Amino acid sequence: xxxxxxxxxxxxxxxxxxxxxxxxxxxxxxxxxxxxxxxxxxxxxxxxxxxxxxxxxxxxxxxxxxxxxxxxxxxxxxxxxxxxxxxxxxxxxxxxxxxxxxxxxxxxxxxxxxxxxxxxxxxxxxxxxxxxxxxxxxxxxxxxxxxxxxxxxxxxxxxxxxxxxxxxxxxxxxxxxxxxxxxxxxxxxxxxxxxxxxxxxxxxxxxxxxxxxxxxxxxxxxxx
Numbered sequence: 735x736x737x738x739x740x741x742x743x744x745x746x747x748x749x750x751x752x753x754x755x756x757x758x759x760x761x762x763x764x765x766x767x768x769x770x771x772x773x774x775x776x777x778x779x780x781x782x783x784x785x786x787x788x789x790x791x792x793x794x795x796x797x798x799x800x801x802x803x804x805x806x807x808x809x810x811x812x813x814x815x816x817x818x819x820x821x822x823x824x825x826x827x828x829x830x831x832x833x834x835x836x837x838x839x840x841x842x843x844x845x846x847x848x849x850x851x852x853x854x855x856x857x858x859x860x861x862x863x864x865x866x867x868x869x870x871x872x873x874x875x876x877x878x879x880x881x882x883x884x885x886x887x888x889x890x891x892x893x894x895x896x897x898x899x900x901x902x903x904x905x906x907x908x909x910x911x912x913x914x915x916x917x918x919x920x921x922x923x924x925x926x927x928x929x930x931x932x933x934x935x936x937x938x939x940x941x942x943x944x945x946x947x948x949x950x951x952x953x954x955x956x957x958x
Contacts, residue, residue, distance in 0.1 A: 757848060757910050757915050758915065759795060759908060760840065761793060761843065761919045762838050762840055762918065763829065763841050763921050764921070765837055766833060766922075767925075768836075770923075771783070772926070777934075779886035779887075782883060782889075783881055783883050784883065784884060785832075785871070785881070786832075787880055788858060788949070789829070789830045789858060789865060789874060789877065789879070790857070790858050791826075791857045791858065791878075792819060792824065792826045792857050793825045793921065794825070794855055795844060795846060795854055795919065796852060796853045796903075797849050822844060822847065823844055823846045827864065828864075829866040830869065831867065832869065833925075839867065841866075849910060850909050851906075851908040852907060853906060854903070856902060856921075858878050858902070859898075860875075860897050861877060861878075878897055878899070878900060879896055879946070892934065894942055894945050895938075895942060896946050900949055901950065902950050902951075904953050904954060907957065920957075921953065921954070921955055924954055927952065
């Protein structure tokens, strides 16, 4: 690449960077609605959650699919790898949510390039020592979810816990540009089916795996 082309590319990149300044997508997590807490097992036993927490390990907004044939910027500098998985379109720090809380809290703020984004994806995954909202009454380090529940008239006590990474992806349209520089993404969960299909007579590993599958499909996203 000659010097004139090099300077032209730098000038264009500088203009793109200036255009992206001030763009933001605030990400929130919302609590479980009371209406979604009328839990009943497949056997007809009522389920009451005494306490429980879920960890979301990462979240990313996904740009709408681009045409296959498009021009790429020349590679001037080698790709840099940060020590975390965060990026302008991704939050890589775990956050822990209290299942019994109604509160909405801030997960983080993205500063994406101007574009149209068509989905939100991420993982429910194990919390670490630096996770946001770590509970004081429950050990969640190394765990994705942990719930203490009672079942039926005899109040049988069970603990449901897992440490797997559980992927989710939800379609959502997020337009971020100079005309609409700010947006909000609210991540919620339809918890009404969390315990559907769980055989509580089986092993803890078996019903934890079913709960994990139900948790993945319960993810919901609202955009404001």
